[in-house]
Amino acid sequence: MIELRSRVPGGPIEQKWDKHRFEVKLVNPANKRKYTILMVGSGLGGASAAASLSELGYNVKCFCFQDSPRRAHSIAAQGGINAAKNYRNDGDSIYRLFYDTVKGGDFRSREANVYRLAQLSVEIIDQCVAQGVPFAREYGGLLANRSFGGAQVSRTFYARGQTGQQLLLGAYQQMQKEIDRGGVTMFPRTEMLDLIVIDGRARGIVTRDMVSGKISCHVGDAVVLGTGGYGNVFYLSTNAKGSNATAIWRAYKRGAAFANPCFTQIHPTCIPVSGEYQSKLTLMSESLRNDGRVWVPKQAGDKRPPGQIPDSQRDYYLERKYPSFGNLAPRDIASRAAKEVCDEQRGVGEGGLGVYLDFADAIRRLGERTIRDRYGNLFEMYQRITDENPYQVPMRIYPAVHYTMGGLWVDYNLMSTIPGLHVIGEANFSDHGANRLGASALMQGLADGYFILPVTIGDYLGSAKLDPIDASHPECQRAVGEVMTYTERLLAINGKRTVDSFHRELGKLMWDYCGMARTAEGLRQALSQIPLLRAEFWRNVNVPGSATELNQALEKAGRVADFLELGELMCRDALHREESCGGHFRMEYQTPDGEALRNDDEYAYVAAWEYMGLDREPVLQKEELEFEYVSLAQRSYK
Ligand SMILES: Cc1cc2nc3c(=O)[nH]c(=O)nc-3n(C[C@H](O)[C@H](O)[C@H](O)COP(=O)(O)OP(=O)(O)OC[C@H]3O[C@@H](n4cnc5c(N)ncnc54)[C@H](O)[C@@H]3O)c2cc1C
Numbered sequence: 001m002i003e004l005r006s007r008v009p010g011g012p013i014e015q016k017w018d019k020h021r022f023e024v025k026l027v028n029p030a031n032k033r034k035y036t037i038l039m040v041g042s043g044l045g046g047a048s049a050a051a052s053l054s055e056l057g058y059n060v061k062c063f064c065f066q067d068s069p070r071r072a073h074s075i076a077a078q079g080g081i082n083a084a085k086n087y088r089n090d091g092d093s094i095y096r097l098f099y100d101t102v103k104g105g106d107f108r109s110r111e112a113n114v115y116r117l118a119q120l121s122v123e124i125i126d127q128c129v130a131q132g133v134p135f136a137r138e139y140g141g142l143l144a145n146r147s148f149g150g151a152q153v154s155r156t157f158y159a160r161g162q163t164g165q166q167l168l169l170g171a172y173q174q175m176q177k178e179i180d181r182g183g184v185t186m187f188p189r190t191e192m193l194d195l196i197v198i199d200g201r202a203r204g205i206v207t208r209d210m211v212s213g214k215i216s217c218h219v220g221d222a223v224v225l226g227t228g229g230y231g232n233v234f235y236l237s238t239n240a241k242g243s244n245a246t247a248i249w250r251a252y253k254r255g256a257a258f259a260n261p262c263f264t265q266i267h268p269t270c271i272p273v274s275g276e277y278q279s280k281l282t283l284m285s286e287s288l289r290n291d292g293r294v295w296v297p298k299q300a301g302d303k304r305p306p307g308q309i310p311d312s313q314r315d316y317y318l319e320r321k322y323p324s325f326g327n328l329a330p331r332d333i334a335s336r337a338a339k340e341v342c343d344e345q346r347g348v349g350e351g352g353l354g355v356y357l358d359f360a361d362a363i364r365r366l367g368e369r370t371i372r373d374r375y376g377n378l379f380e381m382y383q384r385i386t387d388e389n390p391y392q393v394p395m396r397i398y399p400a401v402h403y404t405m406g407g408l409w410v411d412y413n414l415m416s417t418i419p420g421l422h423v424i425g426e427a428n429f430s431d432h433g434a435n436r437l438g439a440s441a442l443m444q445g446l447a448d449g450y451f452i453l454p455v456t457i458g459d460y461l462g463s464a465k466l467d468p469i470d471a472s473h474p475e476c477q478r479a480v481g482e483v484m485t486y487t488e489r490l491l492a493i494n495g496k497r498t499v500d501s502f503h504r505e506l507g508k509l510m511w512d513y514c515g516m517a518r519t520a521e522g523l524r525q526a527l528s529q530i531p532l533l534r535a536e537f538w539r540n541v542n543v544p545g546s547a548t549e550l551n552q553a554l555e556k557a558g559r560v561a562d563f564l565e566l567g568e569l570m571c572r573d574a575l576h577r578e579e580s581c582g583g584h585f586r587m588e589y590q591t592p593d594g595e596a597l598r599n600d601d602e603y604a605y606v607a608a609w610e611y612m613g614l615d616r617e618p619v620l621q622k623e624e625l626e627f628e629y630v631s632l633a634q635r636s637y638k
Pocket of ligand 1: 041045074079240243244403439441445
């Protein structure tokens with residue numbers, strides 16, 4: 001049975017991290033080079049960790065499935081990164097960022113971790129500026145800030161609408177320096193397909209070279225997963241098409257507990273779905289809600305073009321319902337509000353699944369040039385996709401799957417329930433509770449990679465007794481053999497349906513039953529249908545080509561096979577949590593005015609699931625959450 005020990009240090013919250021850094025074991029500089037760390041992932045989490053660990057003197061092997069680490073999904077992040085610098089002198093502080101994040105996550109995260117995140121946010125900005133990340137600046141030279149949802153201060157640092165790209169280039173160049181020095185060995189186009197656990201410790205991974213098909217085994221002293229989120233289980237999401245759950249899912253099947261799998265973020269401002277064959281959704285950054293006003297017609301069924309609907313006949317519903325936060329209400333709340341007005345037949349655009357995001361007032365007030373400076377590339381992207389000019393007509397937006405707060409359970413040291421397996425970035429369940437605030441994922445990924453893991457992994461390496469092993473170890477051979485058999489099994493099915501058709505069907509089930517609004521009845525439906533779909537997949541999927549070549553159908557098949565299992569766990573988790581909190585909205589549990597109704601007496605815990613085999617139900621373990629500093633309260637943005 002897995003034991004969840006959070007290892008949160010004692011003492012006042014402001015001193016925990018400092019104290020912990022003093023108390024953890026250190027590895028002598030001369031000894032660091034004796035250790036090899038396998039870093040899977042080269043996004044903001046992975047690249048920052050690989051570079052930092054190598055700079056400390058560890059040997060790092062870094063793996064990614066893209067052709068270059070620079071193409072990790074982090075590059076897509078648009079709006080910005082939070083930090084409690086208080087440059088605007090508008091009342092921000094570490095404590096306020098901590099408070100906003102715990103409240104924003106609907107009180108389902110660990111206080112000590114969130115406080116540390118807020119503390120480190122300040123250092124991240126300095127680190128990135130030193131690397132040359134071109135953050136936007138005020139006229140006087142100070143770094144500029146804008147606001148994001150769930151905050152009443154301006155604390156989001158940004159580089160136009162390309163913050164992720166610029167931050168990733170910073171981390172990448174730091175890693176590239178270490179690659180040149182020989183501290184990091186990079187393995188692009190290499191997919192991790194299994195975790196090797198020896199004597200209860202993570203000691204290696206099995207990979208497939210995606211060009212030659214060669215299956216290999218890599219061993220080391222610790223394994224780190226920075227493999228991103230699993231939003232693509234819904235098929236349609238704002239995530240890069242390649243983002244997937246395989247690394248964390250296979251680690252789960254080797255004994256790492258999976259925490260809060262049902263906590264999914266549905267982002268309110270995405271370009272609406274336009275047709276049956278669409279395979280990807282596009283985010284319009286939340287930063288746009290700094291200046292854009294969200295509205296729908298007051299009258300149901302009003303199909304007049306937006307310009308013909310006078311102000312008095314518009315419902316600026318976020319400003320009406322949440323006057324304190326207005327258009328910057330947090331994502332879960334803004335998404336549900338959009339669904340609500342569309343359910344009332346007041347949605348806009350073809351099919352009625354859309355709301356307006358209107359910049360007319362801001363353009364009148366600030367001028368088109370200012371708006372172009374702030375959001376030019378986002379406006380251009382919108383126009384290219386929709387063929388509508390957002391400087392002239394309001395954007396049409398609708399919620400879409402965007403981020404997964406759930407992930408592998410980790411302790412304060414970012415170690416999973418498998419000793420030696422650490423998990424960073426979006427892949428862990430970490431700091432966002434049941435809802436992530438905008439611009440906090442980049443902050444968390446970089447806090448994990450630049451500042452936390454480099455310290456805490458030393459504690460593990462300095463205290464674990466690790467026998468030397470190599471690829472001839474029977475466990476390595478066994479894991480490699482299992483991956484080969486699995487691959488051959490997928491290729492041998494030779495059925496009639498494409499991998500994508502299964503993925504699309506699973507995605508629809510997940511969206512209908514485990515999406516923005518969930519019910520016990522719907523979740524039971526999904527739980528009966530997903531196993532049938534999975535069984536059909538293993539009977540009737542068609543994976544053309546062979547294992548010894550570039551084979552994208554084979555890559556996808558493995559990932560969809562994992563999604564077919566993960567989707568079921570998500571529904572199980574959503575069904576067991578008989579409350580609404582953050583992105584997990586159970587229709588049965590809402591306040592009279594339609595807000596999420598938490599049940600703190602029974603559900604103020606992290607739900608961590610333990611794998612017991614495919615045909616057996618996973619076991620639920622609970623990490624009770626204690627709130628010493630932020631008192632549990634009904635979340636209000638009114
Ligand atoms: C469109 C969009 C915009 C966003 N904008 C913002 C924003 O403005 N601010 C913000 O804070 N957050 C934003 N987010 C969220 C944020 O971008 C992500 O949460 C974050 O970048 C994730 O970083 P990561 O390092 O954890 O993972 P990723 O960047 O997803 O990297 C994952 C890495 O793991 C590798 N990998 C995965 N599986 C395997 C495997 N099996 N084998 C080998 N390698 C593997 C990949 O190759 C990749 O290198 C946005 C998200 C989206 C979708």
